[in-house]
Amino acid sequence: MTEIRRPPAPHPAERARTIATRGGRAALLPPDGAEDRVVPELHHVHACGEATLLLPDEHPLVARAALGEVTSMLEIADHAAVPLREPVRGLLWITGWLRALDGPDAREACVEVAEERPDPRLLDVGHGLTALRLVPASLVVADAETTTSLRPEVFAQAEPDPFCAHEDHWLRHLELSHRDVVGLLVQHLPEGLRGGHVRPLGLDRFGLRLRVELEDTDHDVRIAFSRPVATPSELSSELRRLMGCPFLAQRR
Template identity: 65%
Template sequence: MTETPTPAERARTIATRGGKATLMPSAEGAGKVIPLTHHVHADGVASVLVAQSNPFVQAAWAAPRGELAAMLELADTAPVPLREPVRGLLWFTGWVRALSDDEARRAAVLVAEERPDPRLLDVGHGATMLQLIPASLVLADAEGTHSLRLEDFTAATPDPFCAYEADWLRHLELAHTDVVSLLGRHLPDELRGGHIRPLGLDRFGLRLRVEADDADHDVRLAFEQPVTTTAELANELRRLVGCPFLAETRKRY
């Protein structure tokens, strides 16, 4: 069986990347809230920046204990334009708390230390910070749907390449179509006529999306061993492409 990151690691990677967020109140008739920005902290608590005028903020202040049940959805979107761009979804279900002005400013400082964003300067000036305390987490991606324990999520670490996966895949798509074509030699015969696109990268391998006439197909190209450095990654990619220099180097040593 091909080794992949654990569900908790994949969830932590999605949370670390950020991506598109949607806050969905559980109250019937309440509309979705698109945050100005958001950040998931190491303990799983999410800070969500929204406009002060948003009805959800007023509802949170008016609720018993100043808390409302809600779900925060994070979408993991492919960095290259695909027909079906969403690679995975991560849901945090819990209680959203409205913060006082002082609490909101302190929360903004903590977020800025991890994820700088000029919109954080708007706290107290038309924007405020909400805090979501998670009670449950669910991940849905190509590997399946997984209910996660909060302690497993907080103990996991994001993939070592998640910070620059997007730039690397975009560069591969735009500047190295020849390399993408060479990677196609690993595909099953029935998929080789489709449009091959770079889909994802982690320490265990490279994922390709094959856009065929009938459907989309995802294929994982596994590395010989997990990688943690760019040098190790480069060697594994050369092996997948079929670099003759790398093959000769292995013969010598």
């Protein structure tokens, strides 16, 4: 049996760190079903995997977490930069113990978040909002590459993709202003996918991802760079190369 060669892709821990750093839409899922999904006023995942969240003082979960640790799951969705009929391209779940912070602990947590992500809502802690800390027991990342469970220490050792802060802007620019580039890439797709609507889905140091929307299903395709890249100049060179002879693999 011939083994299907897969293009290189980021390690699951790197993908998890990237989703956390991008800070997409989040929801807190109490495990006992006592409350519905809770959308925090603000959430921030630290490099160690712990998350700081802000909830209104009067929320029932705040009262429970003030009495003692509550097991909870934080779900973070990684949304595509361009409009897609299936816009979520990845999910990160952090399961652990949630507790409410007060006094010096709350102030310290807000300062820690503000150093990485300044936000005026942090000033409302103690004035209508409560800070909570989720300490992870495990993490799971799921996307078109794979679904993988991670230990917190593995997550903490990884780094986010070097292009994650600029990825959305670049992909929207590719979608709106360089459909000719997308067209050149289409000719290298498997024959059965060339009639679909091809959209830029993702970009990382290992390659470019495309979403092919067919009438009744979607396919994600990774086109690998010849080597991992770390700078915009290296990225530009690899994109030019891909317009000539890409190495690709299909994922359903």
